[in-house]
Amino acid sequence: MMASERKTIRLRWGTLLIAALLALLCLLWVYPFLWLLSASLKEPLEIFSKGLNLIPDKAQWENYARAWSTAGFAQYMLNTILVTAGTVLLVVLHCALSGYVLGRYDFYGRRLIIGILGATFVIPAGMTIIPIVDLTQDLGLLSSRWGIILALAGSGQAAGILLYAGYFQRIPKELEEAAVIDGASFFTVFFKIMLPLAGPVTATVSVLTFLFAWNSFLIPLVFTFGSPELRTLAVGMLAFVGTNETDWPGMAAAATLSLLPVVILFFFAQRYLVEGFAGAVKS
Amino acid sequence: MAMGQGAAPASAGARKDGSAEEIARQVWQSRWLYVFLLPTVILYSAYTIWPIVASIRYSLLDWNGFDSDGVFIGLANYSELASDPQFWNAFGNTLMFLVLAVPLRVGLALVLAVALNDPRLPFVRVMRTALFLPVVTTGAIVGVVMRFVLDPTGGPINVALLDSGLLERPVNFLGQASLALYSAVAIWVWKWLGVTLIYWLAALQTIPKDLYEAASIDGAGHVEQFRYVTVPLLVPFLIIITLLTAVEATNVFDLLLTLTGGGPFYATEVIDIFVYRQAFAANIPRLGYASAAALFFGACIVLLAALQMAVRWQLRRRAGEAR
Known part of the structure; x- marks a missing residue:
């Protein structure tokens, strides 16, 4: 009885660990796109100065206007x-x-x-x-x-x-x-x-x-x-x-x-x- | 591609009756079939079959593309290729891609597929979607974006590594000749892993559930079940998935041209880029020489595919004998 209970608990921990690892991996897979989206709304210097912070100070929509028409x-x-x-x-x-x-x-x-x-x-x-x-x-x-x-x-x-x-x-x-x-x-x-x-x-x-x-x-x-x-x-x-x-x-x-x-x-x-x-x- | 067996309803009637008149009558009877095939046959002849035939002729010419036709020089292009270090460098880089990136992609995807196939795991669909996302994106644009993501002075990867103290100085992932090819392999695996994952998930779903139940009644644990049930049943899939992945590994032009342009110092120049450079990006294009390189490489790939078919056939025959 005890042994099988311990086994299910260990299994659950194992599943959780795998889930956590997979979640981390998925973040790595999606991150470049999040960074891209964030950079598209930042000011040029902001991209460098704010490091990993993805939220722009103020959404710079003119980046899109520039890409859309000028470029x-x-x-x-x-x-x-x-x-x-x-x-x-x-x-x-x-x-x-x-x-x-x-x-x-x-x-x-x-x-x-x-x-x-x-x-x-x-x-x-x-x-x-x-x-x-x-x-x-x-x-x-x-x-x-x-x-x-x-x-x-x-x-x-x-x-x-x-x-x-x-x-x-x-x-x-x-x-x-x-x-x-x-x-x-x-x-x-x-x-x-x-x-x-x-x-x-x-x-x-x-x-x-x-x-x-x-x-x-x-x-x-x-x-x-x-x-x-x-x-x-x-x-x-x-x-x-x-x-x-x-x-x-x-x-x-x-x-x-x-x-x-x-x-x-x-x-x-x-x-x-x-x-x-x-x-x-x-x- | 296993279709082709199991002949469809025969509109042309009995076929084995060989007189020319009879054949003509049957062809005329099924004329609508040929009309339906016409668009595919025209497109395929023009854009797949003719180019292969024409490549053979081009490869025997010294031709810059400005003149209407080249000068016949026999096999001189091939003998030049044999002693061109840049060609062998490109050949080696493509080979590196095949032996490094293909097993990495196939292996990593298998591990993930087995993990994601576990019904107790939460958010499987979300995770599958996330891992598949890069697959649908444009390779040429991903290549450009990754140049910025891996930039040594402001790219987020270097920022993260520096901030976390893992590194003291930024790494020039793409600008350093000794590192660039490995970075390119990593990005390629990242981009295309989702496809191989789908392949493996489809393969895993072909294994009947009761096999696992039977194994667990016989006292097999998870590891034994994987070793004695999953692995043997996946071997035929391993071969076809490796082939599909290897074919994709020979088509890395868009990602690499935009990521590194083949540089630095030709460190990431694969065959496609070599051909492109000779034919389209040189001051004086060398269409004959580029064709020879493309043809030689294409022949290698076809040989590789034939080899894999032979292995598969052998395996199937052995499986037949064992039964």
């Missing part, structure tokens, strides 16, 4: 939103179409396509960048948002295709058979029945692609060398600190603005995100 982040934000929206739309469309066909039908070339998707999965992004720039230049799209969108939507979307294929494979056959008897065409079956059924996958693919496009760097960087007005937030940030090395609050405000949309998305769509990542392991 051009309003334009960068617009570019990033357009590029991200275009990429998400294009990726969802082409992944849903091909995932549907690959998951539900057997046809000549199916194995070849799945093989190529699997084999190119590990190719590092840096490896294909030179021909991609060359191709985009030949298409006359190098200094345009469409060029960025096409390149982002075309590189490394195997995961989205396989997510759709896996989902469509599990939908019972009777569903579309009934529709075909009613005279629905292949097109109608897909757009009116199948795509709406795949809502959860569309959500997961959209969220993952949103993050991929919003956070992309190499392609927007090399595509906008000659056209600074097309820079995305990530590229603009590097340019900003290149010329304003000492403007810490401006940097912090610009970074906060750039990260805010993805962090908000993350809080609302965490479930889809976690499912998307976990799916990679489960399959």
Whole structure:
């Protein structure tokens, strides 16, 4: 009796200790963002003089105004939103179409396509960048948002295709058979029945692609060398600190603005995100 | 990616009947399937397959990108690479990233996943969210921000270390050649740990609960349960999670270019940055040379992936024999 009681107490202490350690670790994980938020509202000297105190004396909102208009982040934000929206739309469309066909039908070339998707999965992004720039230049799209969108939507979307294929494979056959008897065409079956059924996958693919496009760097960087007005937030940030090395609050405000949309998305769509990542392991 | 088995309903009908006419008829019958595949096939051909093929041709050229085409020089780019200390420095740094950061991320995430999988722990969801937060943030912006966070003169990390008396003089985490790569590894692990954590949590959830109950009836304590139930069942996951993490470790361009730009003195220059510098950031771009470097590295990665597939296949076969 005594021994087992002691054991539960020790276990509880152990759990508490683990919880405390984990809490400390989580603080370490979140702290840089808290510091960023705090620095974005401080005066330049305050960042240095107040040490670890995160509360600003008086919120300096003009840091945001400076980043937004003077430093051009309003334009960068617009570019990033357009590029991200275009990429998400294009990726969802082409992944849903091909995932549907690959998951539900057997046809000549199916194995070849799945093989190529699997084999190119590990190719590092840096490896294909030179021909991609060359191709985009030949298409006359190098200094345009469409060029960025096409390149982002075309590189490394195997995961989205396989997510759709896996989902469509599990939908019972009777569903579309009934529709075909009613005279629905292949097109109608897909757009009116199948795509709406795949809502959860569309959500997961959209969220993952949103993050991929919003956070992309190499392609927007090399595509906008000659056209600074097309820079995305990530590229603009590097340019900003290149010329304003000492403007810490401006940097912090610009970074906060750039990260805010993805962090908000993350809080609302965490479930889809976690499912998307976990799916990679489960399959 | 295990889809592909379990062929779907065959709209094309019976297939094994090989005459050309029959094939043509079946292809025509399933023409809508090919129409649906068209956007993916076009995008994939243009932005993934063609670039790989074109890289091979580029790597045999001396080409600065200003002229419409380069001069064919055979394998000269490759022989130059073989004796270029800067390339091997970059190769070594990428390798360091792989052997240092990947086990660190996979191991630390496993420990955290086992801890967070404990139902008695409070605030598991909050903690998971906190650890996942850096994952969703833009790597290039995190790189810039971390330059300031680790700044020796006013960055909060140094301020904290100095205030607490742990240090007497500030540490230049990113400006010191001997330290910069380790700092970069630490930041990369910090940023991406949440993904590996999700992988492990998904893996742990595949273990049936009754296995633990059975083990505890047989008198196994927590340590024995971990050793004899959890670990053996996680081995197949370890391989796939390590591969996924290793693939990510070869894509560190955005974080490193903004964090250190490959410096100081090339101490953090990884392959991607070497390629970028040769192709886009040099006064006279060397597209052929950069392509050769990219291709050589890509081939190494594909080889590594093939090796891991072979190991997995071996393991599965051995497991089959044991049964």
